[in-house]
Amino acid sequence: MPRTMSRRQFLISSGVVGGVALAAGATGISMHDVTKAGKQTPLAVGTKIIVLVTMYGGNDGLNTVIPYTDAAYYAGRPELAYAQADVLPLADDLGLNASMVGFKKLYDAGRLAVVRGVGYPNPDRSHFRSMSIWQTGSPDSPQVTGWLGRWLDANGADPLLAINVGPVLPPMLAGQKCAGAALPSAGGVALPDGRYGSGLRALDAVSGESAELIQRVAQSGTDLFRVAATFGPALAVSDTTTPATPAGNVLAGQLDVVARCIAANAPTRVYSVQLGGFDTHADEKGRQSALLGQLDAAVSGFLTNVGAGSHGSDVVVALYSEFGRRVAANGSQGTDHGTASNVFVAGVGVKGGMYGDQPSLTDLTMDDLKYNVDFRSVYATLLEGALGADAGQVLGSGTFPRLAFL
Amino acid sequence: MTDTLRSDLAHLFRRAGFGATAAELDAAEKVGYTATVAALVVRPSVSDPGVLSTPTPSFTVQPKTAPLDKTRLRAESLELITWWLDRMVAATNPFPEKLTFFWHGHFATAIYKVRSAALMVRQNELFRSQGLGAFDALDLAVAKDPAMMSWLDTAQDIAAHPNENFARENMELFTLGYGNYSEDDVREAARCFTGWRYNRADDVFTEVARLHDNGAKTVLGQTGNFDGSDIVRILTHSTASHRWICTRVWSRFAKTVTTDPAINALITTYAAQLDVSALMTATFLSPAFLATKGQLVKQPVEYVVGALRALKLRPDSQKYLAVLRNLGQVPFDPPNVGGWPFDDAWLTTAASYTRLQFAQAVAAKGDISAVADEAVSARSDAAARLLSVDGWGTQTRVALAQVADDPVALMTLALCAPEYVVN
Numbered sequence: 001m002p003r004t005m006s007r008r009q010f011l012i013s014s015g016v017v018g019g020v021a022l023a024a025g026a027t028g029i030s031m032h033d034v035t036k037a038g039k040q041t042p043l044a045v046g047t048k049i050i051v052l053v054t055m056y057g058g059n060d061g062l063n064t065v066i067p068y069t070d071a072a073y074y075a076g077r078p079e080l081a082y083a084q085a086d087v088l089p090l091a092d093d094l095g096l097n098a099s100m101v102g103f104k105k106l107y108d109a110g111r112l113a114v115v116r117g118v119g120y121p122n123p124d125r126s127h128f129r130s131m132s133i134w135q136t137g138s139p140d141s142p143q144v145t146g147w148l149g150r151w152l153d154a155n156g157a158d159p160l161l162a163i164n165v166g167p168v169l170p171p172m173l174a175g176q177k178c179a180g181a182a183l184p185s186a187g188g189v190a191l192p193d194g195r196y197g198s199g200l201r202a203l204d205a206v207s208g209e210s211a212e213l214i215q216r217v218a219q220s221g222t223d224l225f226r227v228a229a230t231f232g233p234a235l236a237v238s239d240t241t242t243p244a245t246p247a248g249n250v251l252a253g254q255l256d257v258v259a260r261c262i263a264a265n266a267p268t269r270v271y272s273v274q275l276g277g278f279d280t281h282a283d284e285k286g287r288q289s290a291l292l293g294q295l296d297a298a299v300s301g302f303l304t305n306v307g308a309g310s311h312g313s314d315v316v317v318a319l320y321s322e323f324g325r326r327v328a329a330n331g332s333q334g335t336d337h338g339t340a341s342n343v344f345v346a347g348v349g350v351k352g353g354m355y356g357d358q359p360s361l362t363d364l365t366m367d368d369l370k371y372n373v374d375f376r377s378v379y380a381t382l383l384e385g386a387l388g389a390d391a392g393q394v395l396g397s398g399t400f401p402r403l404a405f406l
Numbered sequence: 407m408t409d410t411l412r413s414d415l416a417h418l419f420r421r422a423g424f425g426a427t428a429a430e431l432d433a434a435e436k437v438g439y440t441a442t443v444a445a446l447v448v449r450p451s452v453s454d455p456g457v458l459s460t461p462t463p464s465f466t467v468q469p470k471t472a473p474l475d476k477t478r479l480r481a482e483s484l485e486l487i488t489w490w491l492d493r494m495v496a497a498t499n500p501f502p503e504k505l506t507f508f509w510h511g512h513f514a515t516a517i518y519k520v521r522s523a524a525l526m527v528r529q530n531e532l533f534r535s536q537g538l539g540a541f542d543a544l545d546l547a548v549a550k551d552p553a554m555m556s557w558l559d560t561a562q563d564i565a566a567h568p569n570e571n572f573a574r575e576n577m578e579l580f581t582l583g584y585g586n587y588s589e590d591d592v593r594e595a596a597r598c599f600t601g602w603r604y605n606r607a608d609d610v611f612t613e614v615a616r617l618h619d620n621g622a623k624t625v626l627g628q629t630g631n632f633d634g635s636d637i638v639r640i641l642t643h644s645t646a647s648h649r650w651i652c653t654r655v656w657s658r659f660a661k662t663v664t665t666d667p668a669i670n671a672l673i674t675t676y677a678a679q680l681d682v683s684a685l686m687t688a689t690f691l692s693p694a695f696l697a698t699k700g701q702l703v704k705q706p707v708e709y710v711v712g713a714l715r716a717l718k719l720r721p722d723s724q725k726y727l728a729v730l731r732n733l734g735q736v737p738f739d740p741p742n743v744g745g746w747p748f749d750d751a752w753l754t755t756a757a758s759y760t761r762l763q764f765a766q767a768v769a770a771k772g773d774i775s776a777v778a779d780e781a782v783s784a785r786s787d788a789a790a791r792l793l794s795v796d797g798w799g800t801q802t803r804v805a806l807a808q809v810a811d812d813p814v815a816l817m818t819l820a821l822c823a824p825e826y827v828v829n
Contacts, residue, residue, distance in 0.1 A: 056742060125589060126578055128744050159755075167734040167756040168747050182754035184732055189759055195809055199819050200762070202805035210799050210824070211700060216753050217824035218801065224755040224762075276741055277518075281571040282559040331567030332559050337574070366589065 042265030045310050048349065048386040051258055051271045052148075053251070053299065053319040054135075054170065057278030058127060060288055061324035061341030062361075064100075065114055069093040072361035077329035080284055090114065092354055099293035102300025103344070110352040111303075112344060113405035115378055117359040119340035119371025123323065127279065127337070131322040135172035137379055137395055147379055148270055149175030150394045151387065159223050160230055162270040163261070165254040170272055180272070181227050183261075185254050188236040189228045201225065234264030251275040252298035259305045262315065269387060278321060282332035295319070303346060312348060316386050316406065318378070319344040326368055327361050340371035343378050345405050355403050376400040413796050414439055417699050418690060420829050421659050422446050423500030424712040425794035428776075443690045446501040447683060449538055456496035462531060463489050465524035467552075470606040474521060482523035483738065484724070490530065490737050491721040494711045502534060505686070507707060508658055509533035510737065513548050513580060514745035515557045517738045522606075525553040526738050541651060541680040542642040545581055549638055550611050552604045558743065561604040565619040568596035573637075575743045581641040583650035587626065594623040599634040648677045652685065659689055661698040662749045668694035699796070703752045704829045706733035710764065713821055716793050717772025725767065732760040758822070765821035769814045778813035785810045789820040798825055 043049070067073045068084040070093070087095030088104040094114075096104050106112035120139040124130045133139045137147035145153070148162050153175040155161060162173050162180035173180030183189070191197060204221030235257065254273040261268060275295060280288050299317055306315050324341025340359055356373040363370065377400040380391035385406025415434045419426035423446070426434070434442040450457055465482050468475065494503045510533060517526050529551050536544050548554050549572070555561040558572035573596035577587045601618030604611050613633070623632050628640055641647055652672040657663055671692065676685040689695060704712065710730060714721060721727075730736045734757070735746050780788045786806040790797055798806065802823045809815035820826060 125574070125592075126584055127742070128578070129584055164754075164756075167732060167754055167760065168751055169754050182756035184756045184759060186732075191759075191762070195812075196815055196818070199805050199808045199815065200822065202808060203802055203819055203823055205801050205804075207799070207801050210801070213701060213703065213750070213828050214799060214824040216750060217703070217827045220753045220755055221758045221822070221824075224758045227755045228759075279571075279742070281569050282562050329567065330569045331564040332562035332569045334559065334569065336570040 041267070043267055043269075043311070046314065047269070048314050048316055048388075049262060049269055049271070049311060050382055050386050051255070051273065051302075051315060051317045052172070053295070053317060054131075054272065054274040055278050055295070055319060055321035056127075056131070056274060056276035057280075057321070058130075058323045058325060058337055059278040059291075059321035059341065060280060060284065060335055060338075061321075062327065063284070063288060064097050064292060065090070065116070065342050066095050066097065067093060067358060067361065068095050070361055072327070076327040076361065077335070079333055080329045080335065090354070092358060094354070094358065097289060097292050099289045100296040102296045103346070106300060106303070106346050107352055111348060111350055112346045112352045113350050113403075114354050115343040115345065115373055115403060115405070116354065116356040117340045117369065117372040118320075118343045118356065118375050118378060119323075119369075119373075120375055123339035123368065123371070125323065125337040125339075127322055132171065134320060134322055134375060135170060137172075137376055145176050146170070146172035146174045147394055148172050148272075149179060151175075151270075151383065151389055152180065153177045154393050155389070158267075160226060160267055162272070163231075163258075163266075163268045164272040165257045166274065170274070173270075173272060180270070181223055183227065183231060183235070183257055185250070185257060189224075189232045190236060191225060191228045191232075230266055231261055231264070234260045234266065249294050249298055251294055252301060255298050255302040256305075259302055262306055262311050263309050265311075280325070280334050281330065281336060282334040284329075284334040299346065303348075307348065314349065316345060316347040316350060316382070318382060319346075320375070320378075324369065327364065328367060339365075339368040341369075343375070345378075345382075349406070351405050353405075355405060373403070374398075374400055377403055381406055411435060411439060413699070414696050415442060416794050416796060417696065418442060418446070419500075420712075420794060421695075421702075422686075422690060423504055424494065424708055424715050427716070427794075428791050431794075440691065443687060446499060447538070447686050447690070448499065448501070450497075450502035450534055451499065454498045456498045457493065460489065460493040460496045462527060463523075465522075465527060467522060467524045467606055467609045479521055479523070483517055484727070486517075486523045486527055487727060487737050487739075488721055488724075491707075491711065491726065494707070495714045495720055500715075502538075505537050506530065506533045507737070508655075509537045509544075511658070511740065511745040512654065513554065514740035514743055515553050515738075516740050516742075520553045520556050522553070522556075525556065529553040530738075538683045538686070539681075541647075541676075541682055542639060544682070545576070545642050546635060546638045548580070549576065549599075549634055550602070552606075552609075552611065555602065555604045555611075560599055560602050563596070563600045563602055564617045565597070565600045568593075568600050568619065570596040572596075573599055576638075577641060579744060581638075581647045581650065582644065583646065583653070586644075586646035586650070591625050594625050595637050597621070597623050598625070598632045598637045602634055642680060645677075648673050648680075651680075652676050655685055655689055658748065659686075660692075660695050661701045666694070668692050700825070700828045702829045703749050704827060705746065705748065706730055706735035706752065706757075707737060708829065709733070709761070709827070712794075713764070713768055714772075717768050717774065717817075719768060719772045726764075729760060729764045733757055753827075761827070762818075762822055765818045769817035769821060772817075774813050774817045777817060782810045785813065785816055786820075789816060790825075792817075793820060793826050795820075795823075795825050798823065 066082050066087045068087050074081045089095040090107050135146050136143035157178035159181040164182045166185045204218045206215050206218045258271045320343045325335035325338040359369040376395050380400040381403045383389040383391040497503050559569050560572040563569045574592045578584050597619040601614045603614050652669050656669050675688040776792050777785050777788045
C-alpha cells in the first residue's frame with residue numbers, strides 16, 4: 001500500500017470496514033436552501049431508476065443458477081449439488097435454485113437478465129477487498145470514491161440522487177464532492193419545527209472555520225433537513241394498499257421504503273439496499289436456500305408493488321455479490337471463497353435472457369471459475385442505459401463492452 | 407475550558423472510557439495524567455461497585471442436537487445485550503469494558519449464527535479476562551473459543567477437505583492484515599486447523615488426531631507438521647502482525663491511520679512480549695495521542711453509553727436497543743467478521759435522525775440538574791462540562807443560546823452538536 005495514501009483511501013481500500021465506508025467530506029458541497037427542498041420537480045415518468053441489491057458474504061452462484069447437466073458440478077460437490085428434478089429450469093441447461101419461484105416467473109416473462117461469469121482480472125478472495133473492488137469499480141488500484149459516488153459528483157453533487165436504505169453508507173455511494181443520503185430502514189423522518197427546528201438548523205450550519213470532521217457532522221445534519229422534506233411525507237403515510245412486508249424479511253422492509261419513495265415521485269435515481277449472510281462455509285444448502293427465498297420474495301414482491309404505479313416500467317433492479325464460491329465443496333457441507341459469478345438484472349424495461357458465457361467447471365484457475373464478463377460492463381450498461389450517463393466519466397478509459405439487457 | 411491537563415484528561419476518558427464526569431476529572435487532576443492512565447489500564451476489579459451491581463448473566467449451553475428454542479434464544483439475546491450495555495454504563499472504571507468492546511469488534515462474532523447466549527457471554531468474558539494479556543495467548547484462546555469456532559466453522563474442519571474460513575479471517579483480520587499473506591498461506595493454514603472440534607452436547611473442545619492433516623505445511627515461509635497452535639504462534643510473532651495490531655489499536659483509540667510515526671514507537675514496545683497492557687499504556691502516554699482530540703467519530707455504542715453515563719440513566723428499556731439498531735451497532739450482532747464500520751462511516755443523514763430522537767428522549771428523562779440549575783447564560787458551558795466536551799464552536803454556541811431558557815431543549819441540541827458527536 002503506498003505510503004502517500006490518505007486516510008479516506010485507506011478506509012475504502014483496506015476493506016476492514018465490513019463492506020461499508022465513509023460519507024464524503026463536506027468540502028465542496030454548497031449550502032442547500034432548505035426551504036426549497038420539498039418543492040423539487042417530481043421525477044418524470046419514463047426516467048429510469050436503479051435499485052442495487054448487494055448480497056454480502058459471497059453468494060454461491062453455482063447453487064443459485066445451477067448447471068444441472070454438468071457432470072463436473074455433481075463431481076465437485078456431491079453433497080451440495082441439486083438434482084435436475086429440484087431446479088427451476090431456465091435455458092442452456094441452467095436452472096434456478098428452487099426457492100426462487102418469483103425470479104423464475106420474471107425470467108419466463110422476459111424480465112430477468114442473467115449475466116454469467118461476471119468477475120474481474122486477478123480475483124481477490126478477501127470479502128472486504130473484493131467488495132471494495134466491486135463498489136469502487138476499480139480492480140487495479142485502490143480508489144478513493146465509489147462508482148456511483150463519481151456519478152453523483154458528475155451530476156450536480158446532490159445527495160438525494162442516490163439513497164441508501166439503512167444507517168451506514170456503502171462505499172459505492174461515496175464521491176469526492178458528495179455522498180448519497182441514508183434513509184432509516186424503518187419508520188418515517190419527521191423533524192421538529194419551531195424553536196427546536198431553528199436551533200437544530202443553526203447547530204448544523206456548516207462553517208468553513210470549523211475542523212473538517214466537525215463540518216462533516218454538520219453537513220449530515222443539514223442534509224437531513226432536505227431528506228425529511230423530500231421523503232418524510234412518503235414514509236409517514238400508512239398505505240394499506242402496500243402488501244404487508246413478510247415478517248422477518250429485512251430486505252423486503254428496505255424495499256418497501258424504496259417503493260414508497262418511488263411512488264411519491266422522489267427525485268432519486270439510485271437506491272441501495274442490502275442483504276447479508278451469504279458466507280456459507282458450512283451447512284450451506286439450507287442456509288443459502290433460506291436467504292435466496294428471502295431475496296426472491298422481497299425483490300419479486302417489490303417489482304409487483306412498483307409495477308402497479310406510474311414508474312412501473314422505469315425500475316431496474318440489479319443484484320450482485322463480491323464473489324462466487326469454489327466449485328468443489330469443503331468438508332463442512334459448505335464452499336470456500338471463489339471468483340466469478342452471476343449478476344441478475346430485472347424489471348419491465350429489461351430484456352430478459354442469458355448474457356455472458358457459462359464458465360467451465362473444469363477449466364479453472366486455482367480451483368476457481370474464470371470470468372468472461374468484466375463487472376464494469378454491467379456498470380457501463382446501467383450507467384448509459386438507465387442513468388443516461390457518460391460511463392467513461394465514471395469507469396475510466398477501459399473498454400467495457402455494453403450488454404444488451406437494457 | 408482552557409486548562410490543558412483537564413482537557414487532556416477529558417480526552418483520555420473519552421477514548422479509554424465513555425467520557426468523564428466533572429467529579430472524575432477533579433479527582434484525576436489531583437493525581438495527574440500518568441497516574442490516571444495507570445489507574446485506568448487494569449484488569450476489571452472484582453470490587454468495582456459497577457461490576458458488582460451488574461453480575462454477568464449465566465446461561466446454559468443448549469446441545470446443538472436438540473431443536474433450537476428460538477423463543478429462549480431471543481429472550482437470552484435481549485438479556486445479554488442489555489446486560490453488557492448496563493455494565494458499560496455502570497462500571498466505575500470504564501476501560502476494561504471499552505477494551506472488551508474493542509476486542510469484540512476485532513474478533514467480531516455474531517449471535518445470529520452462533521445462536522447461543524451462553525457461548526457469546528463466554529467469549530465476552532474471555533476478552534475481559536485475557537484482553538490485557540499477551541496477544542498470542544489471546545488469539546489462541548479465541549481460536550479455540552466455541553463461539554468463534556461455530557462462527558467461522560472451525561468446529562467442522564476435517565483433513566480431507568479443510569474449511570478455509572477461520573484460517574483466512576484469522577490472517578486477514580485478526581493477526582496480519584490484508585496483503586500480508588498469500589492465497590497459498592490461507593490454504594496451508596486451513597490444513598493446520600483440521601481436527602479441531604467443539605461439541606455442544608458435552609461442551610468440550612477436542613483435537614481429533616484422525617481428522618488432523620499430519621503432512622508438512624508451509625505458512626509465511628516456515629515449513630513443518632504444524633497444528634493450529636503453531637500457526638497462531640507463527641502469525642502473531644511476525645513483524646506484519648506487530649504492525650497490524652498496533653495500527654488497529656491506534657486507529658480505534660487515537661486516530662484512523664495506515665501509517666504514523668507514533669505507531670513505530672508502539673511497535674517497539676509491543677513486539678517484545680506482545681503485551682497488550684504495555685501497548686495500551688504506551689498509546690495513552692504517547693504525546694501524539696494528545697494531538698488527536700476530536701479526530702474520531704463516536705461509535706454508536708460509545709455515543710449511547712456516554713450519554714447515559716453523563717445523564718445518570720441506565721439502559722432499562724428496549725428503546726435503547728432500537729436506537730443502537732437504527733444507528734447500525736448492536737453489541738453481539740456485528741454485520742460480519744470484519745466488525746463494524748468506523749469513524750466517518752457513522753456520519754449519515756439516517757444516523758443524524760436517530761441521534762436526534764435519542765437525544766430528545768434522554769434529555770427529557772435524565773438528570774440535567776447540573777445544567778438546569780445554572781443561570782440561563784451559564785447553561786451552555788454547564789452542558790459542555792456535563793458531556794465532557796472541551797467547549798463549543800461558534801455555530802453550536804449560537805444554536806444553544808437560542809434555546810438556553812429550556813434546559814431540555816438545550817441538552818437535546820448539545821447531544822446532537824458536532825463537538826459531541828466526534829470524540
